Amino acid sequence: MYYLGIDIGSLSCDAVLINGGSTIVASAVVPTGARNREAIARATDEVLRIAGIARADVAAVVSTGYGRDRVEERLSSVTEITCHARGITALLPGTQLLIDIGGQDSKAILLGKEGNVIDFAMNDKCAAGTGRFLEAMARALQVDIDDMADMDIGAEGKQSISSMCTVFAESEVVSLIADGAPVNEIVMGLNRAIAARILSLVKRTTLQYPDMKVAMSGGVARNAGVVRAISFLMDREVSVPKKPDTVGALGAAMIAKEKNASRRPVVSA
Amino acid sequence: MMKEYFTDLEEGIQGAIRGGNSSPKKFYTLELARLGRRLYSGTDAIAWCGITAPFDLLNAMGVTSCFVEFIGAMLASTGVVGSFIEETDHTGYSSDACSYHRSVSGAAIKGMMPVPEFLIGTTNPCSGGLAVLENLACRFGKELFVLHIPQNDSAGNVRFLADQMREMVAFVSRITGRKLDNDLLRKTVENSNRACGIMREIFALARHVPSPAASRDLSNFGIVMALFLGGEQAVAIAGAYRDEFRRRIDAGDYGKSGGKFRLLWIQNRIQFRHGLEKMLEEEYGTSIIVDELNDITWDDIDPENPYDGFARRSISIPFNGTMARRVEHLKKLAREYRIDGAVNPCNWGCRQGTGARGLIENGLKEIGVPVLNLEVDCVDSRKFTEGQFRTRLEAFMEMLATRPPLWR
Ligand code: SF4
Numbered sequence: 001m002y003y004l005g006i007d008i009g010s011l012s013c014d015a016v017l018i019n020g021g022s023t024i025v026a027s028a029v030v031p032t033g034a035r036n037r038e039a040i041a042r043a044t045d046e047v048l049r050i051a052g053i054a055r056a057d058v059a060a061v062v063s064t065g066y067g068r069d070r071v072e073e074r075l076s077s078v079t080e081i082t083c084h085a086r087g088i089t090a091l092l093p094g095t096q097l098l099i100d101i102g103g104q105d106s107k108a109i110l111l112g113k114e115g116n117v118i119d120f121a122m123n124d125k126c127a128a129g130t131g132r133f134l135e136a137m138a139r140a141l142q143v144d145i146d147d148m149a150d151m152d153i154g155a156e157g158k159q160s161i162s163s164m165c166t167v168f169a170e171s172e173v174v175s176l177i178a179d180g181a182p183v184n185e186i187v188m189g190l191n192r193a194i195a196a197r198i199l200s201l202v203k204r205t206t207l208q209y210p211d212m213k214v215a216m217s218g219g220v221a222r223n224a225g226v227v228r229a230i231s232f233l234m235d236r237e238v239s240v241p242k243k244p245d246t247v248g249a250l251g252a253a254m255i256a257k258e259k260n261a262s263r264r265p266v267v268s269a
Numbered sequence: 270m271m272k273e274y275f276t277d278l279e280e281g282i283q284g285a286i287r288g289g290n291s292s293p294k295k296f297y298t299l300e301l302a303r304l305g306r307r308l309y310s311g312t313d314a315i316a317w318c319g320i321t322a323p324f325d326l327l328n329a330m331g332v333t334s335c336f337v338e339f340i341g342a343m344l345a346s347t348g349v350v351g352s353f354i355e356e357t358d359h360t361g362y363s364s365d366a367c368s369y370h371r372s373v374s375g376a377a378i379k380g381m382m383p384v385p386e387f388l389i390g391t392t393n394p395c396s397g398g399l400a401v402l403e404n405l406a407c408r409f410g411k412e413l414f415v416l417h418i419p420q421n422d423s424a425g426n427v428r429f430l431a432d433q434m435r436e437m438v439a440f441v442s443r444i445t446g447r448k449l450d451n452d453l454l455r456k457t458v459e460n461s462n463r464a465c466g467i468m469r470e471i472f473a474l475a476r477h478v479p480s481p482a483a484s485r486d487l488s489n490f491g492i493v494m495a496l497f498l499g500g501e502q503a504v505a506i507a508g509a510y511r512d513e514f515r516r517r518i519d520a521g522d523y524g525k526s527g528g529k530f531r532l533l534w535i536q537n538r539i540q541f542r543h544g545l546e547k548m549l550e551e552e553y554g555t556s557i558i559v560d561e562l563n564d565i566t567w568d569d570i571d572p573e574n575p576y577d578g579f580a581r582r583s584i585s586i587p588f589n590g591t592m593a594r595r596v597e598h599l600k601k602l603a604r605e606y607r608i609d610g611a612v613n614p615c616n617w618g619c620r621q622g623t624g625a626r627g628l629i630e631n632g633l634k635e636i637g638v639p640v641l642n643l644e645v646d647c648v649d650s651r652k653f654t655e656g657q658f659r660t661r662l663e664a665f666m667e668m669l670a671t672r673p674p675l676w677r
Contacts, residue, residue: 079667081660081667081668082668116668117667118668119668122660122661204627
């Protein structure tokens, strides 16, 4: 039997399929777009196709992410905080502090040994420092968002971005370009601005972070420059799993397996 | 508009009660509607006040008095608050200020606040409240009397505040031409003491495990009950709650939540309609069983020497004084009510709410109580995206579900 986790976020819809041994057999990331249900169907079809199984082989689905209640076939929905915690513990056991930056949320999550959430802090009021923020900045820089990941290389940290409001930061970036500031310095400035916001979430969660095993998940963790900036400000190594954007969906799949077991207990004769 | 609203509300609740659909919350809302109707009647002598004014003393002088934030909460609950807040913002008021005050100010600009005979400000709980009263006093061309509430109840401080209250009585007499009747004052004090005694019983019952208090039962209760103090209605409302809580405990009726998790709500509730409390009860078996602003009682006031008692009561409100005192009060509530977790909405623009966030969180965490900090404008629904808050609350509940029980 297989278990499916679906993480429907504001930017992407991620699906992970695991088998009865909790091994990942397929994963997919598709853009969410304007229609959540279509994205859910596409991500689901994709993992079923990769695994070469039929829908009927999936014993349970757990959904997460802001659109979690739109997944009709779900056994239950669980928040992304819990799912990311579970997912990262499966991928990088021993992680004590998880930083998750998604499309419109950023979170610092303090983890227990079993991947349980001990405490967490989330961004307040606005989406500054999240995936949407980076998208807007890439637009202002007229670069591809994926290319931004290494654009900070060689910078010396001479440029700081003072505004965290997406609109004001965008015009700040435009004026810096007009003033001839090197692009790598601007990108490093942006990365460090995001990292500073993350650090305040981390500090609200724990001050013991300098002694902790830290990992990062969510789509923004694919941006090596942001990870470097966070690592620099925390003065800690920050580990990133291979597919950081599917960590939440993996956690959801693992919870699906657990919930399915408690739904249908095995009775021995 | 407001007069009709309160009249309709009063008639609607009376109809429901007559039809056998009564509850303590209905009695309480009925009195609120009556108060609202009197405020907007155009015939009563009214006073706009700060939250911690001695309303029983004002009631004894025949003045229909109310704290201005009540109007902000009312406008929020009826879903029309946005246009009032905008009105205030157009006058240059900071949009970062507390929306209780912005909505009240907008109501005054739009002519929706009846002209009072006078205003009574208090330095507790917030300077924003005092500022809005000063604004209203200017707008209406009416006098404002300010009670300066000291931070601790030393004998000198009690005397200082008691003397101010006597001056306040003289001020009210000068403006209204009414004298304070000593027999009526004694009766008022006795009623306040009776209501307070019953409130102690209510809170003791709410501490029961499982708690008979559902999330909405005591929402805004403590703070609004102050308005009715001194009258028979405060005694009647309190009695209805006490009897209902007793009945629920005897019947093992713990509502939809079943009392699995017990939450403490810090400071104000969200005043407009939303689905978070229902979600907590129905999906997570969780009730908000105590609010920071509810379980506030005081030592009986001596009817023969009431001013010292009134003064001591005002000083003793945990919101008064240093933040350390407030944190100690919250810790006490958490222990007494065996709280699993606390939610702090950190109302936008409130220094009490946002400024104390870290201290409150650390204080409660010291005794093992986790705290969820939100950033909600408790009045302005235009800034509210329910999904964001759902996720935070749900994650908090998922976290509580994995923790070993704190008290049991
Ligand atoms: S929320 Fe804060 S600022 Fe607003 S009325 Fe209450 S104490 Fe004052």
